[in-house]
Amino acid sequence: xxxxxxxxxxxxxxxxxxxxxxxxxxxxxxxxxxxxxxxxxxxxxxxxxxxxxxxxxxxxxxxxxxxxxxxxxxxxxxxxxxxxxxxxxxxxxxxxxxxxxxxxxxxxxxxxxxxxxxxxxxxxxxxxxxxxxxxxxxxxxxxxxxxxxxxxxxxxxxxxxxxxxxxxxxxxxxxxxxxxxxxxxxxxxxxxxxxxxxxxxxxxxxxxxxxxxxxxxxxxxxxxxxx
Amino acid sequence: xxxxxxxxxxxxxxxxxxxxxxxxxxxxxxxxxxxxxxxxxxxxxxxxxxxxxxxxxxxxxxxxxxxxxxxxxxxxxxxxxxxxxxx
Amino acid sequence: xxxxxxxxxxxxxxxxxxxxxxxxxxxxxxxxxxxxxxxxxxxxxxxxxxxxxxxxxxxxxxxxxxxxxxxxxxxxxxxxxxxxxxxxxxxxxxxxxxxxxxxxxxxxxxxxxxxxxxxxxxxxxxxxxxxxxxxxxxxxxxxxxxxxxxxxxxxxxxxxxxxxxxxxxxxxxxxxxxxxxxxxxxxxxxxxxxxxxxxxxxxxxxxxxxxxxxxxxxx
Numbered sequence: 002x003x004x005x006x007x008x009x010x011x012x013x014x015x016x017x018x019x020x021x022x023x024x025x026x027x028x029x030x031x032x033x034x035x036x037x038x039x040x041x042x043x044x045x046x047x048x049x050x051x052x053x054x055x056x057x058x059x060x061x062x063x064x065x066x067x068x069x070x071x072x073x074x075x076x077x078x079x080x081x082x083x084x085x086x087x088x089x090x091x092x093x094x095x096x097x098x099x100x101x102x103x104x105x106x107x108x109x110x111x112x113x114x115x116x117x118x119x120x121x122x123x124x125x126x127x128x129x130x131x132x133x134x135x136x137x138x139x140x141x142x143x144x145x146x147x148x149x150x151x152x153x154x155x156x157x158x159x160x161x162x163x164x165x166x167x168x169x170x171x172x173x174x175x176x177x178x179x180x181x182x183x184x185x186x187x188x189x190x191x192x193x194x195x196x197x198x199x200x201x202x203x204x205x206x207x208x209x210x211x212x213x214x215x216x217x218x219x220x221x222x223x224x225x226x227x228x
Numbered sequence: 229x230x231x232x233x234x235x236x237x238x239x240x241x242x243x244x245x246x247x248x249x250x251x252x253x254x255x256x257x258x259x260x261x262x263x264x265x266x267x268x269x270x271x272x273x274x275x276x277x278x279x280x281x282x283x284x285x286x287x288x289x290x291x292x293x294x295x296x297x298x299x300x301x302x303x304x305x306x307x308x309x310x311x312x313x314x315x
Numbered sequence: 316x317x318x319x320x321x322x323x324x325x326x327x328x329x330x331x332x333x334x335x336x337x338x339x340x341x342x343x344x345x346x347x348x349x350x351x352x353x354x355x356x357x358x359x360x361x362x363x364x365x366x367x368x369x370x371x372x373x374x375x376x377x378x379x380x381x382x383x384x385x386x387x388x389x390x391x392x393x394x395x396x397x398x399x400x401x402x403x404x405x406x407x408x409x410x411x412x413x414x415x416x417x418x419x420x421x422x423x424x425x426x427x428x429x430x431x432x433x434x435x436x437x438x439x440x441x442x443x444x445x446x447x448x449x450x451x452x453x454x455x456x457x458x459x460x461x462x463x464x465x466x467x468x469x470x471x472x473x474x475x476x477x478x479x480x481x482x483x484x485x486x487x488x489x490x491x492x493x494x495x496x497x498x499x500x501x502x503x504x505x506x507x508x509x510x511x512x513x514x515x516x517x518x519x520x521x522x523x524x525x526x527x528x529x530x531x532x533x534x
Contacts, residue, residue: 150460157453161446171442174434175460178467181427217459224379225456274350277414281353281407282335285360289506292399293324296513303520310527 005100008093012101016075017108026074027112034067034113035120042124056125057187061143061180063117064110068147069169071109072155075102080159095223103152110144127191135200136190142207143183146214147176153218157225179214182207323509330502334495341495350414353407355495358485359503360403361429365465367397368432370511371439372462375455385519387451390458392514394439396507401433416478424471425479428464435461 020026041059045051079085088098118140122129129136154171158164186203189196334355344351371393377386408426409419420426439461442454472481488496 153456157456158446161442161450161453163445167438167442167446170438171457174431174438175457177431178428213463214460217463221379221456221459225452227452274348274414277350277410278352281410282356284406284410285356285403286331288399288403292395293510296510296517300513300517300520303517303524306524307520307527310524310531313531314527 005094005097008097009101009104012088012098013104013108016102016105019078020105020109026071026078027109029074030067030071030109031113031116033070034063034117037063037066038117038120038124051125054188054192056121056127056191057184059125060117060121060187061184063121064114064140064144064183065147065173065176065180067113067117068106068110068144068151069172071113072106072148072151073165073168075106075109076155076159085156085159089226095226096219099152099156099219099222102156103148106148106152107144110148114140114144128195129191131195132190132197132200135197135204136187138204139183139186139190139200139207142204142211143179143186146179146207146211149211149214149218150176150179153222153225156222179207179210182210320509320512323505327502327506327509330498331506334499334502337495337498341492342489344492347415350411353411355499356503357404357407357411358496359500360400360407362500363503363507364397364400364404364429364432365468366507367393367400368436368462368465371397371436371458372465375458375462379452379455379459387455388515388518388522389511390455391443391518392511394436394443394454394458395514396511397436398433398440399510400507401429401436405430405433412478421478423477423479424475425468425477428468428471432461432464432468435464 038059041055041062042051045055045059076085079088089095091098118129118136121127151168151172155168158168158171161167182203186200186207189199189203338352338355341352341355343349371390374386374390374393377383378390412421413419435457439454439457442450442457446453469482471477472479473483485496
């Protein structure tokens with residue numbers, strides 16, 4: 002068991018080391034997420050103000066678009082340097098490799114969300130500090146669900162021809178339930194009169210989806226990645 | 229230059245022809261008038277919906293059956309040809 | 316299964332030809348009137364849509380984990396049929412809804428998740444078509460995720476308050492509505508099984524043709 006986490010930790014460290022040197026994926030993803038928020042703000046704003054209740058939707062759209070980009074880029078880097086084959090050939094548990102990549106992606110998305118959430122709160126006057134623990138839980142569980150499926154699919158598509166367009170095409174129909182839960186839960190917290198039980202319900206559903214997606218992804222990673 | 233003038237002339241003509249039509253539109257209602265039952269002219273005819281639904285089902289199913297049948301015939305022809313060539 | 320395809324197709328074609336008269340004989344529903352008769356095609360399509368997803372998932376599992384090569388052909392057929400029956404459901408449904416609910420579409424759990432499952436089938440087929448070699452395994456992995464949707468779709472109308480009728484409607488149908496429904500359901504199911512087998516046979520034959528071509532090239 003500890004072997005599993007050791008391998009995963011090695012992979013996370015490797016990804017972080019590469020990333021810290023160039024910070025390429027972090028900055029580009031961050032800037033992309035901010036652009037998405039701005040584009041949506043301009044699309045929706047009327048008479049200088051945005052309608053109420055759009056903050057949650059825009060936040061999650063930005064996370065989902067930026068996340069797709071980040072996943073694609075992380076595995077593109079592996080493909081470009083042909084290191085994915087080395088990873089697959091390594092005498093390590095495949096699920097451990099998957100977990101390592103997943104944790105790396107989660108760290109990256111976490112950093113992006115740390116910037117996004119205050120930005121959205123600022124632009125849309127959303128009460129992000131009213132229920133901080135619940136908001137963090139919502140974001141964490143939603144991102145885990147999204148990233149769990151995304152890491153699997155991005156790894157799957159690395160050697161496929163139209164991978165850039167196919168990744169969102171494959172990913173979104175499956176992760177939209179997670180997005181819906183995230184948006185509805187966040188919207189319940191950002192409302193004029195926050196609805197805590199509702200947010201808790203959506204967090205519960207998100208945890209349920211996360212468990213299912215993580216289990217299925219861990220299970221299918223090996224047969225799908227084997228040539 | 230000539231082309232530009234021609235385009236302008238066309239535009240002005242179109243504007244002149246359509247503006248009486250556009251200006252003659254009925255005024256929007258000034259207040260709401262409730263009514264008990266929707267008048268027959270305003271109702272959506274149910275038979276259209278039912279016919280469209282059944283029609284679509286038939287067309288889609290027959291189309292798919294035809295597509296499989298033609299592909300199957302083609303593949304079986306190829307198969308017999310290849311097997312006879314093998315011998 | 317192969318031997319039954321011709322009688323199944325013949326029988327289901329005959330039944331579907333006769334169906335309009337049987338459906339006409341069924342009583343009108345009290346609030347919806349004539350448009351409710353879309354139900355007799357909508358319900359079988361919807362159930363077979365979900366069944367297709369389960370079949371695709373099961374065969375994808377067999378292909379991925381039990382390494383059965385032939386299962387892949389069945390998974391592909393099930394996915395195509397899922398797309399077909401999903402299209403039937405998602406077209407007949409809104410046509411009915413426009414008259415019964417006043418709108419073409421609502422974003423309630425059942426309709427949304429059905430649309431998502433339809434999109435999952437579409438992306439599965441797109442991956443297989445444009446993904447290049449080796450995309451069968453990837454698509455099989457995806458189909459397993461898609462299969463998770465099915466219980467959710469079925470149960471969603473009972474858990475959430477939606478415009479869509481609940482699952483309790485069908486078991487409690489009066490007999491003169493039940494007969495045309497199960498008649499159409501039988502016809503559609505036979506059609507489904509026949510098409511599934513035919514499509515899978517097509518795929519398996521294609522694989523044989525490719526193998527023969529390869530053997531020829533090597534010789």
